[in-house]
Each structure stands twice: as structure tokens, then as C-alpha cells.
Amino acid sequence: MERVCCVVQYDGTNYSGFQIQSNSNRTIQEKIEKALTKMHKGKPMKIIASGRTDAGVHAYGQVFHFDSDLYIPEYNWKKGLQTLLPSDIQIVEVHKVSMDFHARYDTSQKEYRYRVLNTKDKDVFRRNVTYHVPYDLNIGKIKEACKYIEGTHDFTSFSSTKTRVRGERVRTVYEATCEIQGDELLFIFRGDGFLYNMVRILVGTLIQVGRGRREPEDIPVIMEAKERTKAGVTAPAQGLFLWKVDYKGQG
Amino acid sequence: MERVCCVVQYDGTNYSGFQIQSNSNRTIQEKIEKALTKMHKGKPMKIIASGRTDAGVHAYGQVFHFDSDLYIPEYNWKKGLQTLLPSDIQIVEVHKVSMDFHARYDTSQKEYRYRVLNTKDKDVFRRNVTYHVPYDLNIGKIKEACKYIEGTHDFTSFSSTKTRVRGERVRTVYEATCEIQGDELLFIFRGDGFLYNMVRILVGTLIQVGRGRREPEDIPVIMEAKERTKAGVTAPAQGLFLWKVDYKGQG
CATH class of the missing domain: 3.30.70.660 (Pseudouridine synthase I, catalytic domain, C-terminal subdomain)
Structure with missing residues (x-):
């Protein structure tokens, strides 16, 4: 298992916010987790972000992390994820981090x-x-x-x-x-x-x-x-x- | 009857172009004519623009004219029309012009x-x-x-x-x-x-x-x-x- 940390940009216009909600399937988190789940051949993936953003709010440098057993190089994570994401969400940076890094608690x-x-x-x-x-x-x-x-x-x-x-x-x-x-x-x-x-x-x-x-x-x-x-x-x-x-x- | 000339801005992203097409109801022209028709209490209105723009193309200063029997002041045209238009189409200027002005032929x-x-x-x-x-x-x-x-x-x-x-x-x-x-x-x-x-x-x-x-x-x-x-x-x-x-x- 290794922990991967990403910096992501998004245009929040067409989303009901970052965090997954029971009553909406247009959230940034849902789009990213769906892409990751696809990359992991259907294994459900969860991400943890630095915090949520509201409906219509944008991010220039939001940060999230997730754990993966795929061991792919950073550049391929960036490219692979991007291919599966809509054009209003963009992975800017990918870094492998230590397993004790936490995108929310360590800010x-x-x-x-x-x-x-x-x-x-x-x-x-x-x-x-x-x-x-x-x-x-x-x-x-x-x-x-x-x-x-x-x-x-x-x-x-x-x-x-x-x-x-x-x-x-x-x-x-x-x-x-x-x-x-x-x-x-x-x-x-x-x-x-x-x-x-x-x-x-x-x-x-x-x-x-x-x-x-x-x-x-x-x-x-x-x-x-x-x-x-x-x-x-x-x-x-x-x-x-x-x-x-x-x-x-x-x- | 008087001839009214408008300068309009639009974000063409969500449109299949300026000109009305038989196979699309998402054109700039359609939105403007619909708004004008509403202002004329259902009387079908037509506009003539300086030219068409393609799907996804934007305008900062597109020009069109139409003829009306409403005789409203320029400022009220601007405000009235804007109220009926979506937020990605915006009337920038309204001028009353002589009846021989033509938005397409006189460029x-x-x-x-x-x-x-x-x-x-x-x-x-x-x-x-x-x-x-x-x-x-x-x-x-x-x-x-x-x-x-x-x-x-x-x-x-x-x-x-x-x-x-x-x-x-x-x-x-x-x-x-x-x-x-x-x-x-x-x-x-x-x-x-x-x-x-x-x-x-x-x-x-x-x-x-x-x-x-x-x-x-x-x-x-x-x-x-x-x-x-x-x-x-x-x-x-x-x-x-x-x-x-x-x-x-x-x-």
C-alpha cells in the first residue's frame, strides 16, 4: 500500500460542492472517486481532502490523498486520472507521501x-x-x-x-x-x-x-x-x- | 414601427451557434427572439445579426437589429430584454436607428x-x-x-x-x-x-x-x-x- 497526494483544480460551477452528498451525484469527490475506482478495476476508492468547498466554489489548489496498491509512477497517476476526469476537474500535481500524511489533519x-x-x-x-x-x-x-x-x-x-x-x-x-x-x-x-x-x-x-x-x-x-x-x-x-x-x- | 439595434455579448459554450437551426433549440438567435416575442405579447419577432457564429464561438460585440411597434426608450429595451435572457447572453448597448440601417449589409x-x-x-x-x-x-x-x-x-x-x-x-x-x-x-x-x-x-x-x-x-x-x-x-x-x-x- 502506498499513499498518494494530489493537488487538484476545479471549476465548481456545475457541482453541488466538493463532498459527496446523498442527494446529489454532481460532486467533485464523487467524480474523483469514480475515476480512481475505475483505475483500481472496480475496487471502491475513497479520498480525503483538506476540507470541503460549497456548491459553486472553485479550487485552484485543493489537496486530497488516497491509498493504493497499484504502485504506479507519479506521472502516470496524473495522466491516468486526468483521462478519466471531466474537463472542469484537473489534476495539477501528484506526490507519493508517507503513510502518516493526512490531507485534512496536517494542514x-x-x-x-x-x-x-x-x-x-x-x-x-x-x-x-x-x-x-x-x-x-x-x-x-x-x-x-x-x-x-x-x-x-x-x-x-x-x-x-x-x-x-x-x-x-x-x-x-x-x-x-x-x-x-x-x-x-x-x-x-x-x-x-x-x-x-x-x-x-x-x-x-x-x-x-x-x-x-x-x-x-x-x-x-x-x-x-x-x-x-x-x-x-x-x-x-x-x-x-x-x-x-x-x-x-x-x- | 421603429428599428432597434443592439450590441450583445455571449458565452457560446452552451450553444450550437448563433443562427437558428432546425435541429437545435440552443442557439443565441432563438433565445433573443424568444425574449423579444415575449416582450411583444406573443407576436413572433425576428432579428437580423451582422453574421453568424459557430457552435462554441463567443461574442464580445455582436450586433443585431429588429423592428418593433412598442416605442420603448433605449434603456428600458436593455433592461427588459436582459431580464428575459439567460446569464450567458447579455445586451450591452441599445440604439434606435433609422429604418434603412441593416445589421448585416451595412457592416x-x-x-x-x-x-x-x-x-x-x-x-x-x-x-x-x-x-x-x-x-x-x-x-x-x-x-x-x-x-x-x-x-x-x-x-x-x-x-x-x-x-x-x-x-x-x-x-x-x-x-x-x-x-x-x-x-x-x-x-x-x-x-x-x-x-x-x-x-x-x-x-x-x-x-x-x-x-x-x-x-x-x-x-x-x-x-x-x-x-x-x-x-x-x-x-x-x-x-x-x-x-x-x-x-x-x-x-
Whole structure:
């Protein structure tokens, strides 16, 4: 048996999320496990990812692992798997790892990116990969607000009440930035972990700051409240990308 | 009665082309005419576009006109139509024009663009809007070859044999350029008109030049032959955009 770790990109548009669900057969996990099962001549295969992503959310560098008794070279894994996957899921890297590596438990840092299209009109070519905000935004204020997000905080106010995670809601955000890229705003969030919907609620709140409906100084007040209703709306799924996952003892 | 002219963007990925076909109900024209018919309370509406685009080909600035007895302001046309159109078709501009304007016959110039993704690996997010070419390309040679395309020539060799257009195959290309944009090559073709598949065959041939399989000097030889088989393969539809249509007496 050997453990294989893969980096995968996917366009989440046509999927109901990463994780297999009883009521949907359009999940990323299902497509990958089906391909692996085929490669293993029908032996049912399971993968473990760094975490799930919601319906419509994309990944630039999602990571998963699985165990196999096929002993194929890394390059052939990449090629073989790719042949069996649809064109909106793509294996970027394959690494053989030690049997004690775990794609979910060994993460040290995750990076999410969020794209906002800040133009008057929509753009058909970016409708599935950006959140269209047709209002004037004060980027200076958004940048100020971002500063309050960085650091170690209780992010209860910025997490979905639907989350089943109990207890600890303290996370450390190493980077929360916003930069202009052409007619888009690019948000980057890097941290030791993120609560359910956390990035989307942060972006929803930051956009309100940009529109002048909240002040940057409101961010610490919202955090202090530890109440979801104090924060802004959840920004839509299609602007969100799981960009990169780092692991303990890496590099 | 008044004549209304619209500029429309569309992502052609999920369509079998612009023009209504007897064997498909997924055409851009069908969606627009359906929306217009609805706005006219069931009265069947027809549109006339600057030209057709093939299955999978996109438009950034396609133009069409129609006649209406509704007399609604331009802004309301835009908003009303958009509400009835799917998210991959978008009305960009609406202008009332004189009754003798014709979206097809009055064109003076068309611009097409073609995007080539020149990276080793594919990119899931650009799979529907670029042609992936994973080989080293000599851009200098491609630029040299482009120079031979500009001017007035018989483009028979660069047009599909399926075309039903008889007679005149002479067209004037005002601009044929190739520039590097990040990890992509952007081809721009501007001319008084284009034959069926002409841009895609030009790009297919230019990529062969970039790979060293043909020389820039082969372009005039291919033209001279007036035979489709002398040119390169037809590049795939998804990299092609009808970018802009200009009209006589404009600007």
C-alpha cells in the first residue's frame, strides 16, 4: 500500500460542492472517486481532502490523498486520472507521501481568494468566477477594514450559524488584503483555518464598508459581539477560490 | 414601427451557434427572439445579426437589429430584454436607428480575436475561452507570418470547403497581429469581411508556423494555391471571439 497526494483544480460551477452528498451525484469527490475506482478495476476508492468547498466554489489548489496498491509512477497517476476526469476537474500535481500524511489533519495554512467584478455592467465571461458589484467602492476604507481582520480573533460573528463545529471559533488570519486588478478587486485571505462561510461573510461585510454602509472600525465591534447577525451578508459562492493549502513540515 | 439595434455579448459554450437551426433549440438567435416575442405579447419577432457564429464561438460585440411597434426608450429595451435572457447572453448597448440601417449589409469592418493558452498544463477556468497549445512557440516567426496576411488577398485556401459562398473570396485584412498577454497569445484580425472558418484556419496555420512546421514565407504560397488543403488545421471554436462590428457612416 502506498499513499498518494494530489493537488487538484476545479471549476465548481456545475457541482453541488466538493463532498459527496446523498442527494446529489454532481460532486467533485464523487467524480474523483469514480475515476480512481475505475483505475483500481472496480475496487471502491475513497479520498480525503483538506476540507470541503460549497456548491459553486472553485479550487485552484485543493489537496486530497488516497491509498493504493497499484504502485504506479507519479506521472502516470496524473495522466491516468486526468483521462478519466471531466474537463472542469484537473489534476495539477501528484506526490507519493508517507503513510502518516493526512490531507485534512496536517494542514498548516490555507489561502482563499475572492474575486469581485467592480463594473457597471455584468460580464458574461466572468459570471461564474466573480461577484458582480456595480457600485462605487472606497478601496481605502476596505483596506483599512482588512487590517482589523488580520491576527488571532474569535470569528463567531463571521461564520454561518449552520455550522456544526462546536467550541473553538478562534482562528489566526495571517493575511487579509484587497488589491485592485484591472476592473476587479482581489481579496486574499491566508490563515491557519477558516470557519464555515467565513471568507464569504468577511467579503460581504467588506463590500458594505466599501459602499460606506459600515466603517472599518465596525469590524472589531462585530467580532466582539460573537453573533452572526452583526456581520454583513454572505457574498455569493462563485467569487470564491480555495487557492492553496500548506502542510506541516513542508518546504 | 421603429428599428432597434443592439450590441450583445455571449458565452457560446452552451450553444450550437448563433443562427437558428432546425435541429437545435440552443442557439443565441432563438433565445433573443424568444425574449423579444415575449416582450411583444406573443407576436413572433425576428432579428437580423451582422453574421453568424459557430457552435462554441463567443461574442464580445455582436450586433443585431429588429423592428418593433412598442416605442420603448433605449434603456428600458436593455433592461427588459436582459431580464428575459439567460446569464450567458447579455445586451450591452441599445440604439434606435433609422429604418434603412441593416445589421448585416451595412457592416464596414469586423474584428475577431483568438486566445491561445500557451502553457504546459491546461487551465480549467479557461477551458471554454482559449485554445490550449502546450508547445514552445516562436512568436517572432508568428508575427512575421501575420504580416503576409494583412492586405487584400484571395483567402480561398483559408476558408472552409463547406462554405456555400460562391464567387468572390477576396478580402482585405487591415490588421493581423499576435501579442503575448501573460501566458496567452492574443491574435487580432480586423478586416472588411471574413470567409467561413477563415480566422480559425489562419490561427491553426500560424500555430504551425510557431511550432516550426511551416515558415512565414509559406503563407503567400498557401494563398496563391487557392486550395483549402494547403493551409493548416482549423483551430478549435472556443478560442474565437467576434470582438467588434463597425458600420458604414459610423463615428
